[in-house]
Structure formats: structure tokens, C-alpha cells
Amino acid sequence: MNEPIVLTIDGREIAVPAGSGLLEACAAAGARVPTLCHLEGISSNASCGICVVEVEGARALVRACVTAAQAGMRVQTASERVMRARRAIVELLLANHPADCLLCVRNGSCELQAIAETLGPRKRRFSPTRPQGYADATSPGIVRDPAKCILCGRCVAVCRETQTVAAIHFAGRGARTRVASFMDRGLAESPCVQCGQCSVVCPTGAITERDDTQAVSAALADPSLFVVVQTAPAIRASLGEALGLEPGALVTGRMIAALRRLGFDRVFDTQFAADLTIMEEGSELLERLEHGGALPMITSCSPGWINFIETFYPALLPHLSSCKSPQQMFGAIAKTYYADKAGIAPESMRVVSIMPCTAKKGEAARLGMNSACTWWRDKGHTSPGYPDVDWALTTRELARMIRAAGIDMAALPEEDFDDPLGLSTGAATIFGTTGGVMEAALRTVCERLNGAPLPTLEFTPLRGVTGIKEALVAAGGRELQVAVAHTLGNARILLESIARGDSPYAFIEVMSCPGGCVGGGGQPFRQRETHRGDPGLEARKRALYREDERLGIRKSHENKAVAALYDEFLGTPLGTLSHKLLHTNYAPREGGSGS
Amino acid sequence: MPSTAKVQGEIPSLEDLIERHRDKPGGLLAILEAAQEAERLRYLSEDSLRHIARRMGIPLAELYSVATFYSFFNLKPQGLHTIVVCRGTACHTRGSRELLDAALSLLGIAEFREDEETSATTADGFASIRTVACFGQCALAPVVMIDGAIKSRMTVGKLASAIERLRKGGVA
Ligand code: SF4
Ligand code: SF4
Ligand code: SF4
Ligand code: FES
Numbered sequence: 001m002n003e004p005i006v007l008t009i010d011g012r013e014i015a016v017p018a019g020s021g022l023l024e025a026c027a028a029a030g031a032r033v034p035t036l037c038h039l040e041g042i043s044s045n046a047s048c049g050i051c052v053v054e055v056e057g058a059r060a061l062v063r064a065c066v067t068a069a070q071a072g073m074r075v076q077t078a079s080e081r082v083m084r085a086r087r088a089i090v091e092l093l094l095a096n097h098p099a100d101c102l103l104c105v106r107n108g109s110c111e112l113q114a115i116a117e118t119l120g121p122r123k124r125r126f127s128p129t130r131p132q133g134y135a136d137a138t139s140p141g142i143v144r145d146p147a148k149c150i151l152c153g154r155c156v157a158v159c160r161e162t163q164t165v166a167a168i169h170f171a172g173r174g175a176r177t178r179v180a181s182f183m184d185r186g187l188a189e190s191p192c193v194q195c196g197q198c199s200v201v202c203p204t205g206a207i208t209e210r211d212d213t214q215a216v217s218a219a220l221a222d223p224s225l226f227v228v229v230q231t232a233p234a235i236r237a238s239l240g241e242a243l244g245l246e247p248g249a250l251v252t253g254r255m256i257a258a259l260r261r262l263g264f265d266r267v268f269d270t271q272f273a274a275d276l277t278i279m280e281e282g283s284e285l286l287e288r289l290e291h292g293g294a295l296p297m298i299t300s301c302s303p304g305w306i307n308f309i310e311t312f313y314p315a316l317l318p319h320l321s322s323c324k325s326p327q328q329m330f331g332a333i334a335k336t337y338y339a340d341k342a343g344i345a346p347e348s349m350r351v352v353s354i355m356p357c358t359a360k361k362g363e364a365a366r367l368g369m370n371s372a373c374t375w376w377r378d379k380g381h382t383s384p385g386y387p388d389v390d391w392a393l394t395t396r397e398l399a400r401m402i403r404a405a406g407i408d409m410a411a412l413p414e415e416d417f418d419d420p421l422g423l424s425t426g427a428a429t430i431f432g433t434t435g436g437v438m439e440a441a442l443r444t445v446c447e448r449l450n451g452a453p454l455p456t457l458e459f460t461p462l463r464g465v466t467g468i469k470e471a472l473v474a475a476g477g478r479e480l481q482v483a484v485a486h487t488l489g490n491a492r493i494l495l496e497s498i499a500r501g502d503s504p505y506a507f508i509e510v511m512s513c514p515g516g517c518v519g520g521g522g523q524p525f526r527q528r529e530t531h532r533g534d535p536g537l538e539a540r541k542r543a544l545y546r547e548d549e550r551l552g553i554r555k556s557h558e559n560k561a562v563a564a565l566y567d568e569f570l571g572t573p574l575g576t577l578s579h580k581l582l583h584t585n586y587a588p589r590e591g592g593s594g595s
Numbered sequence: 596m597p598s599t600a601k602v603q604g605e606i607p608s609l610e611d612l613i614e615r616h617r618d619k620p621g622g623l624l625a626i627l628e629a630a631q632e633a634e635r636l637r638y639l640s641e642d643s644l645r646h647i648a649r650r651m652g653i654p655l656a657e658l659y660s661v662a663t664f665y666s667f668f669n670l671k672p673q674g675l676h677t678i679v680v681c682r683g684t685a686c687h688t689r690g691s692r693e694l695l696d697a698a699l700s701l702l703g704i705a706e707f708r709e710d711e712e713t714s715a716t717t718a719d720g721f722a723s724i725r726t727v728a729c730f731g732q733c734a735l736a737p738v739v740m741i742d743g744a745i746k747s748r749m750t751v752g753k754l755a756s757a758i759e760r761l762r763k764g765g766v767a
Pocket of ligand 2: 159
């Protein structure tokens with residue numbers, strides 16, 4: 001089986017493992033075959049035809065993305081015939097494509113643009129054959145512009161297969177074929193959970209995040225506002241990549257410096273709030289274990305996941321931790337505790353978060369995510385309402401702001417987060433990768449239950465890339481069975497088992513995106529001209545584990561600033577004030593397949 | 596949320612059909628067809644689609660994909676009468692655009708974007724206008740089909756009197 005096979009590609013003999021696809025074989029031979037519809041591990045519908053190659057003995061050109069490499073094959077990847085076919089495909093795509101590159105957010109990262117540039121039609125030969133459709137900006141997180149859609153089907157596949165949401169599908173036929181939600185209504189009326197995976201896989205500017213950079217720039221330019229920023233754990237491991245550094249470049253210090261150059265008054269860390277989340281969520285788990293409550297308890301920090309369970313499994317909502325996500329905990333604390341301490345009027349404070357995630361935009365706008373305002377009103381403040389978090393920008397949006405401001409990351413010094421909401425531990429860092437929240441929680445919960453520090457802090461079974469991971473941990477004389485799932489498809493499997501009543505777990509971590517936040521819907525696009533689905537996930541993940549080891553303090557309950565927050569302000573985890581500021585209600589959401 | 600009871604009331608056989616066809620290949624198409632026939636205005640209402648999706652366990656977007664793929668299915672209420680204008684090349688060169696415009700204005704349909712819609716219906720539900728790519732009757736161009744009957748070598752005048760006859764309750 002594992003005997004390599006030998007084939008000839010562009011006159012060069014090459015040996016590849018048996019079972020390889022022709023695309024791999026071509027890549028191994030140094031031949032770049034362009035792809036559009038095909039994305040490894042995500043979509044393979046062989047619809048675009050851009051990957052055609054000439055195989056000796058075959059009458060028609062062959063689509064490399066769905067062809068197996070065979071021993072003795074003789075392949076030409078760039079013959080005149082191949083190039084003519086590819087150019088014709090690009091020309092037809094361009095016929096229906098606006099010449100908007102100069103104004104397009106994907107200018108420079110667009111796969112269609114790259115293919116057009118390399119294959120080089122320099123003139124429009126065909127006129128449009130299909131209607132342009134209307135842009136859909138109904139969702140708080142995602143904007144769809146069908147005019148830029150090339151019908152590659154990647155978004156449909158990722159939404160349906162990876163996420164099992166199926167908010168969008170092809171509709172119509174012939175020239176009217178389009179990607180649409182039910183009844184061609186906006187995403188806001190569909191079961192879309194705003195995970196943004198469609199925007200990561202889209203090769204063009206047809207699906208993007210809602211752009212909030214202008215609003216943030218305006219706030220930064222307003223001297224009457226005090227603008228603080230919080231950065232999610234995964235950003236430090238992906239911002240560099242979005243700015244052209246190698247995948248996995250860890251840029252914590254330079255990211256902080258860049259945010260100061262952009263004009264933020266304080267640069268804080270969502271990781272502070274991640275440690276806070278562990279204090280609350282860990283206590284909630286202990287509470288449920290000791291005094292009863294729905295088990296397994298499931299984490300609640302991934303807003304796409306929250307939307308998912310609210311839409312598709314409302315009956316299982318009692319299993320969710322009532323904790324807000326770290327982003328929201330941060331906003332509530334910044335505008336109460338910190339504003340008070342620093343003497344800043346909360347209504348003139350703006351909280352901006354940098355998130356790997358498109359669903360964070362909708363989360364910030366959720367009903368009830370204005371606890372700081374309520375808290376101040378209880379104290380007699382009267383001011384128009386304001387949210388705890390004003391804007392959530394994706395990694396990609398921040399990268400655009402940094403580029404626009406002409407900031408050269410390479411030339412920046414390493415700087416440190418501001419106190420006190422900038423202090424965090426290694427446990428908070430690994431929130432950014434699948435298994436990390438679980439591992440961080442176990443570091444604290446096990447120590448609490450065992451009454452002694454853990455011999456080792458690494459929970460290796462939780463660190464892999466398998467869709468569902470499980471572990472058995474000894475804590476306080478009992479065995480805790482825990483599970484970790486990433487992608488909503490995998491989450492669904494665990495939910496089905498809870499619904500059947502045969503779930504063996506006490507605690508489950510769910511992240512909406514492949515790999516966790518490192519693979520979030522707001523993260524950098526994959527390098528152009530590759531058919532690989534994995535946009536540097538592994539490298540980003542390793543960077544976070546490196547950072548965890550680098551940080552001296554690696555357990556959330558040892559975060560001194562969090563301890564001070566409890567001493568000076570909150571009281572105890574799960575106390576009255578915690579409930580007001582750090583917890584929330586999750587409720588059934590319309591839009592599911594049945595409603 | 597649409598009430599199941601209402602849909603079942605309108606389409607008495609739909610439940611049976613779903614039971615009988617749900618696991619057969621092509622079963623979904625049969626169910627959709629029955630649902631359309633059961634509606635007075637011959638279309639798949641949003642309520643019916645939601646009902647079928649829930650009963651069959653199919654995501655709405657996926658069901659919509661199927662319903663919009665086949666031109667046989669109408670997603671909008673159809674008029675009592677149907678006028679189909681051929682927009683093939685032969686008919687086009689012999690003035691089918693003028694016929695379409697005339698039909699639209701005679702029926703009082705303000706806007707119909709040919710490139711975006713397959714059909715348009717008068718507000719009172721009297722008639723629907725649709726276009727087809729070609730009837731395959733090019734020798735008789737321009738061709739119009741009224742309530743299932745092919746009318747060849749159509750003119751704006753002939754079309755006007757046909758519509759007039761329909762209005763009076765007669766046959767075109
Ligand atoms: S989607 Fe790509 S090709 Fe289209 S306008 Fe944007 S950058 Fe240009
Ligand atoms: S954001 Fe997620 S759920 Fe919404 S359409 Fe895209 S992939 Fe589907
Ligand atoms: S929206 Fe993007 S990913 Fe989806 S089919 Fe169109 S081009 Fe492909
Ligand atoms: S057909 Fe192979 S990449 Fe689209």
C-alpha cells in the first residue's frame with residue numbers, strides 16, 4: 001500500500017506516496033496548479049475547472065483536484081491547451097465580475113485576483129451573463145456581496161459540512177444560480193450563527209466581516225473619548241501573519257506597541273478576563289458538581305457556539321455555563337471597576353476588542369450586554385445607554401488599520417500591556433486554541449479539588465487536532481470525564497448524545513471554529529495559490545503554547561490583578577456583583593431549521 | 596411561526612405524501628409537487644416549505660435550493676391565467692420584447708426584471724406572466740402560450756384581444 005508510485009509531471013519523474021491526489025503530485029513536482037472551488041478538507045465539488053491538466057492518453061483535460069495520481073501517468077500542467085482552457089475560465093468569471101479590485105477589501109488577498117493576474121487576460125472579451133444580486137448586510141457579523149461571488153461553493157460546503165448550520169446553499173439554476181439563504185432573505189433571518197468560516201474560505205470579496213474600522217478610527221480621533229482596547233489570546237499568534245510575517249509569528253509586544261501608535265489610550269488584554277472567566281466558570285462547575293445542576297456543563301465563550309445551541313438545541317441551554325465570554329466580562333469590568341478606579345466617566349469610555357471572530361460583533365450587540373450602564377444607573381447615574389463593548393474588530397480589520405497607518409511592525413519595540421487589566425497568565429493564553437479553556441479550567445479546578453498544586457500543567461490528551469477529544473482527570477477523589485469539541489459539526493455530535501441522555505461527561509469545552517480561535521472566522525486568509533484548507537492553524541497553536549510556557553504564572557487563580565479585582569470590588573466568584581456583571585441568560589433563538 | 600394545523604388543513608394529503616415518499620429517491624420532488632398543486636394559487640408557500648423542511652429534517656436553505664432549481668416550482672402565487680412569452684432568439688428578433696412589454700402594461704404590472712425573476716403576477720391574482728428561454732417553435736415566432744395553448748405569430752393587437760377575452764371570463 002505504502003509503496004511510492006512514480007509519475008512524470010512536466011517531463012520530470014516524481015515519486016509520491018500511493019493514494020496521493022494529482023494536485024499533491026504536481027505540487028511535489030514544483031508545478032503550481034491553480035484551484036478555486038477545491039479546498040482541502042472543506043470542499044471538493046470540481047465545479048470551476050481551473051485546475052485542469054493534460055494527461056497523456058486522456059481525451060479531455062483532467063481536473064487535477066479530483067484525480068488520483070497513478071503510476072506511470074504523464075502529465076502536463078502548463079501546455080498551450082491547458083493554458084487556453086484556464087484562460088477561458090478566468091475570462092468567463094471576469095465577465096460577471098465587477099472590476100472593483102481597487103475598492104475591494106480583498107485587494108491583495110483575493111484568490112481570483114491572483115489567478116487573473118497570473119493567467120493574464122488583459123481585456124474583457126465577454127459581457128455579463130448573470131444578474132448581480134444585492135448585497136446582504138443584515139447580519140451583525142457577515143456581509144455578503146453576490147456580485148463578487150464566483151459560485152465556487154466553498155462557503156456552502158463549510159457552512160453545511162463543517163458547521164452543520166446550512167444557512168446558505170445554491171439557489172436557482174443557469175444564469176440565476178446564486179448562493180442564497182432561505183427565500184433569498186438576509187442572513188439575519190437565517191440560522192446563520194455568524195461564525196465567519198464562510199468568510200475565511202471565500203476566495204474573493206463576496207463574503208467579508210462587517211467593517212467597523214471607520215467607527216473605531218473616528219472614536220480614536222475624538223479627544224473627548226477615552227478609548228481602551230482588549231486583545232483576544234489568539235491575536236498575538238496571528239496578527240503578524242496577517243501583516244506578512246510567517247504563520248505562527250508571536251507578536252505580543254509589537255502588537256501592543258502598534259495599538260498605542262494607533263492612539264488607544266490603554267492597551268489591555270482579554271486574557272485578564274479569560275482568567276476571570278476561569279474563576280467564575282470553575283466555581284460554577286464546582287458548584288454544579290457539589291450541589292447539583294445540569295451536567296455536563298458546557299463552556300460559553302464562543303459566540304458562534306452560543307448562537308448554535310440557542311438555535312438548534314434550545315432544550316439543552318441549561319447545560320451552558322451562565323458565564324459571559326471573556327470579551328463581555330472585560331467590557332463590563334472596564335466600564336465599572338476600571339472606570340471608577342481611574343476616574344473616567346463610563347459614558348465617555350469606548351471599549352474596542354480585537355477578536356479572531358466575526359460572531360463577536362453580534363455578541364457585543366446582544367441584548368443585556370450593557371451591565372456596566374445598568375450598574376451605574378443603579379448608583380444614580382443618568383446618561384443615554386451604552387454597551388459594555390462598543391466595537392469588535394477582527395484580526396483582519398486590525399491588520400488593515402495598522403497597514404493604513406503605515407506602521408512597520410518589524411521596526412516596533414516590544415511593549416507591555418497596561419495595568420491592571422493587562423495582567424494575565426499562561427492559562428488565559430491557551431484559551432485561543434481548542435482544548436485550552438478546558439486545560440485552563442482544569443489547572444484551577446483540579447488544584448481546588450485536590451487541595452494541592454498539580455504535578456504537571458499540561459493536559460496532553462486535550463492538545464491534539466482531533467475533532468472531539470476526551471480525558472479522564474482525577475480531582476478530589478473522583479474522576480472527572482471531560483470532552484473538547486471544535487467546529488459546530490463536532491459540537492452537534494456531543495449535543496445529540498446529551499439529548500439522548502448517554503453523555504458520560506461532566507464538563508465540555510466547545511469552540512465554533514476549526515482549531516479553536518486560532519482558526520476563527522476573523523483570522524488571516526490562507527496564503528494565496530494554495531489548495532490547502534489549513535491557514536497556518538498549527539503554527540498559531542504552537543505559538544500560543546510557547547507563550548503559555550514563557551509566562552511565569554500559568555494558573556488563573558494566581559493572577560494577582562484578578563485577585564485584587566475580587567478583593568476590591570467583586571467579592572467572591574458567583575457573588576451578587578459577579579452575577580450582575582459577569583453572567584447572563586442564554587435563550588432560545590429563532591431561525592433554526594424548524595422554526 | 597406558521598401553524599402546522601393551518602398547513603395541514605389546506606393540504607390534507609401532504610402529511611400522507613410525506614409519510615409515503617420521505618425515504619424514496621425523488622420523494623422530495625413528489626412532495627413538493629403535491630404541495631404546489633394543493634395551493635389554490637399553484638405555488639410553494641413559505642409555510643408549506645417550512646412545514647416540509649421540518650417534517651423531512653432538511654435545512655430550509657437546502658429545500659429552497661431544490662425548489663428554485665426546477666422551473667416547474669413557483670415560489671410566488673400564480674395568477675388565474677398564465678401568459679408565457681418566449682424569449683428565444685427567433686422570437687426576440689421578431690419582437691417578443693415588445694410583446695412582453697405590451698402584456699405587462701395591459702395587465703398593469705409595473706416592474707418585471709427579466710434577468711432576476713422568472714415570473715410576475717398581477718396584484719389581484721388575475722394573471723401571471725412568465726418567460727421561457729425557448730419553446731422550440733421557432734418557425735412560428737413570435738410565440739406566446741396562454742393558459743397552456745400555443746399562439747403563433749403573435750402580435751401586440753392579437754395579444755390585447757386575447758387578454759380582453761380572458762377578462763370577460765372567456766377563453767383566449
Ligand atoms: S473580489 Fe477579488 S477580483 Fe473581485 S473586486 Fe475584489 S479583489 Fe478584485
Ligand atoms: S457565518 Fe457561519 S453559519 Fe453563517 S453562513 Fe457563514 S459559515 Fe454559515
Ligand atoms: S460566496 Fe465566496 S465562497 Fe461562496 S460560492 Fe461565492 S465565491 Fe465561493
Ligand atoms: S475543478 Fe478543480 S479546483 Fe475547481
